[in-house]
Amino acid sequence: MTKTLLLGAGFSYDLGMPLATELTTTFLNIFSDKTAKQLADILSQNDPYSDGRPINRAAVHEGMELLLEYNRGGGRNYEELLAKLESLGSLPEKSQSDRDSYHYLFSVFYQLLTEALVAYQFASYDVLYPKSLPLFAKLENLLNDQETWVFTLNHDLYLECLAIDLGIPITYGDTGEMDCPINNLDPAKTFRFSASSRTGLNKSASGWLKTRGINLVRLHGGLAEYLYSDGTVLCNPHLKHSRSSDLIEDFKTIESMGYFHNGLRVGGGKDRVITGPDGTLDIICRAMLTGGRKYSTTTNAKKGEEKLVLFEEVLRETDELTVIGYSFGDPHVNYRVLNAMVLNDEMKIRIVDPVHRLKPEFLEQFDYNLRVRGAQSRGPEWMSYVLGEKWDGAQSKALKENEKYRDEISRRVRRVLPY
Template sequence: MKALFLGAGASYECGMPLVWEFTNGLRANVLKRLDSRLFDFRKDPSFRARFEEILANPDLHYEQMIGVLENLQLERGASSDIARTTALQLIDCVQILLLEDQLLTTNLLAEKTKDYSGIKDLLKKNPCLHVFSLNHDINFEEICKFHNVDCKDGFFDQTIERYSNIAKFKSLTKEQLNNGDLNFFGPEGVGVNLIKLHGSLDIFAVEDKNLYLKCVPPLDTPIGGHVQEIRKIENHSLELSQRLGIRTVGELDVTDKDGEIQFLRRSLLSGAHKFKGTFDQIAPVAFFEEFKKRMAAITELDVIGYGFGDLHINEFIRQWLGTPNVSMNIYDPYRKSIPPFLDGAMGDICVFNFGLTEYFQKLEPSTPCFFSYARKKSFELIRENLRKRRLSLWQTKN
């Protein structure tokens, strides 16, 4: 049984940034706002310089920056509280900038999805396909929607009327999560089971994590409708915050149908302590447990665009490769060898130097309609210009 495992590189060709690209923009945007009210250093003004040093360190990407702040909090010293609030605000900045990237790359995504028709051929051979994703973006959902592939993400199509004035949502209750009662295809189903392990731009927790909401794009909307639904929530919260003169960290302030203030907690999971139980996390642990459970039946794992930077994922993959008769294929345009921590793995491991576009194109090699040489080169040029633009943000700052 085959499954896909997606990292940031799987969304790269659609315009979303890799970790260091994203870090360039985050550094530039946050550093120029340190004198604004975005971060609150009033309780410890000296921490501002310490935070600026963390941000400016060229050897740290954004998750490592958050990890440094988490470690300062864990030390329980004088800077523990301000390190905590600063880390939460930085994660908010990550969410906002990722959403901005999703909006800015909508047109590119709309064109690139045409190159992924091979997903239908993949489903012919693997009717119930598990796709595990570390990505916060909504690109794979859009790919499935464009190609009319049924996709289930664990959430139930049950509208919670209280929040219907804010956006259209699917839902999952805490009880359903605890019981493993998730809305996925069974073994005889036909479609994609998409399991997002690190949260998503469109997933929120409400009511003290007793209820989870996931945005649903309006029916028959083109690519971009999904991210616009998320944008509606952000705009709703911004309007309320400006009207009341308040702003919370890690959550969106909204009003429900009865006019009562509610708090939608963002699910994005980042930093150095994922799934360790050290910090409160919004991304449901149940999805990680579901991933581990379903991997027990997987014999072939196609890893696309993952840089092997998450220790909790690496340890599980290493253990899985120790089971009999399993294999892993790594798709990465630049990787020349298997990750060192897998040197002693018993399972077969192969490396292929291409990404998600060519992965799907090779599944349907007889269909050249959207994959000409000129088209490929034009997309590569657009993507390179995006990379240079993100790099210039940091170079301009310096």
């Protein structure tokens, strides 16, 4: 039986990463009515696009008011908020200046959310990961004897950390490398990314494992995944480490990369300014996708959606898709699962979730012959149960006790963000 995994935020919860509601609260707490208006005034004075494309104060304040209203209304999904901001620019009465203003504000919000996730990654690794690692020790129970395809919607580095520490081979499918100076002040100090062509991202590519191990595909990008050369090259940290701490140190190095002019680091957001391979100012773009327009609304193969095509390709040969910690909130993912269930009548789905929920409506038509089954448990609990079909009470107790450390993680994150 060929197994494939699809991971959502719930998978990383027991390692200290936030659910969408937590991250939204952390993000919204940055803003008060006063500071939001002050920030809008400051942003309105900037000229991010130049070339005769000014932003305007009214549109920036409108976007910021949208955030404040969302907070007052009890909104708790940052992606919903970003989608609302994106939709403002789609209104026919809006000018190009309005649309540029909303786009600029989106980039500011994107940067703040990224900083929050980076802070969660570092804080949770220090505080909770060492305690949680033994509870994920049975991860291999979810894998095939040969390669296992794992598609994740998360941005963190925890599946990579677990695989490294548990001795499970793992790859992003990269076959090349790219060296860049960490900065232009000391160009002799470089960092080496693993890299691959975005157009070569298919199941038959030579970089994927064909034996025991994990082929990892980040459907929504990752904190340490970048696009280079006009989005044609995917760059990642190397995964050939013996300890996860080395991977985290690599991630810290990537976060520190930059370019200095007159002694000051040149700023950037999603498009980060770095020192390129030739030592000059260069741009590398965060691959992390968020908001309401991660992918298009149709399922035909398109440039830039190679990961979704690969997802479809793998599902065609999958006997059982195990879904852990995903609440089926992304239509572009659900469409591919639905199509796979239609085209592959042998495929079954196991939905692992600690909260009892109704089956997603789009899967109800397949609720026969045990094609759609649930398991009310956390990810680590299911790893321990799946082979011997016996629950580990001590593990469940430890997972619950570990939740007390989330407050310390949140405190560390708040100290980093600009409250």
